[in-house]
Amino acid sequence: MFATAYKFIRFEKSKSTGILLGIIISIYLIGLELGIFFYLTTLIGGVINNAKPEYSQVFVVNKLTNNANILSPFDKRWVNQLRSIEGIDDAHGMVMANVSVRFDNGESSPAIIIGSEYPELAAGPSESLLNSGSTNNLFLQGTVSTDFYDNKTFGYDVKQGTSFEISGKNVTVGATTKNAKGFSSPMLYTTDATARYYSGFSEDAVNAVIVTVKDESKIDEVIERINTVAPDLRAWRSEELKNATVINVMTANNMGMSFGTLVIFAIVSGFFIIGLTMYSATYDRIKDYGTLKAIGATGRHITLLVITQSFIYAVVGFAVSLLLLVGTKFGMAKAGLIINLSPQFLAFLFFVTLIIAVASSMFSIQKLKKVEPSSVFR
Structure with missing residues (x-):
């Protein structure tokens, strides 16, 4: 399944790059905004801390x-x-x-x-x-x-x-x-x-x-x-x-509202950018998916194939976002702004990455459910 999913990703390099960039930018912005938010809460509670x-x-x-x-x-x-x-x-x-x-x-x-x-x-x-x-x-x-x-x-x-x-x-x-x-x-x-x-x-x-x-x-x-x-x-x-x-x-x-709005905007914009780009990539390969159905692939198999692609995008995108966040963390630390990338925080970010990537694939999955094997000959 992973090998097949990787082949589909590799065949659409330009659109795959667009999907990865969407994930990277969204998760980086979410991580940065939440990191700064948690740092500010530490400062606000400084007398106690x-x-x-x-x-x-x-x-x-x-x-x-x-x-x-x-x-x-x-x-x-x-x-x-x-x-x-x-x-x-x-x-x-x-x-x-x-x-x-x-x-x-x-x-x-x-x-x-x-x-x-x-x-x-x-x-x-x-x-x-x-x-x-x-x-x-x-x-x-x-x-x-x-x-x-x-x-x-x-x-x-x-x-x-x-x-x-x-x-x-x-x-x-x-x-x-x-x-x-x-x-x-x-x-x-x-x-x-x-x-x-x-x-x-x-x-x-x-x-x-x-x-x-x-x-x-x-x-x-x-x-x-x-x-x-x-x-x-x-x-x-x-x-x-x-x-x-x-x-x-x-x-x-109104600081909480400001940070919350920015995080929600990053999630929503990432969802639609990734979803529509993934849909476009799926549409370009519609005959390949039709071929899979023609040789016996079930609707469940096609769904798992698309979700596997989403998982690969999520893992790679999160890894790059993490590198950017670590670099930003060290850069900001020199100015005294301490972003804490705790294991719990990173686990949350990875979970958000999976949600965005998998949820975005629903556009493609709905399209592929309607694909008939005969589409190969059109």
């Missing part, structure tokens, strides 16, 4: 908050009060404020400074994100972390040991990270005391409390207790707050 996972099972924020990038302050005394709740192993206050940074070359940029209690630094950065230096360096007065990929935003080659100004006060980079980024502005991580000093944030307030619950089976019970004890606050599972943040930002900016 960058926190240390060993401490950040639960986030407690203002009751009206459903966006981790906009956290209203509340009384700092809640940190100690939450520690007394049954099931909570520890609680860590988090400070987050907007600041302005300035470098010695005159470049300036807005930034977000995030601080939490030392030595845990529960708000981040997590050890897996470190590029140089150590989180222990952030204990020193006047030190913060910066992200390698934010250097372009800063307009300055920031490294460990680099000095610059935050709101007119000198600061030194004690550690650098890779991909510990936020959605709107560069993120600077440090201790809560340092964050308060540079931002002027109140000593009596925090933006969030990061709650540690080591026993995962108790997380829901702890959340219920917190919401009962603190009616003006709300406890979230970290993953749920991240998802709520992504939904909030995506709906507010």
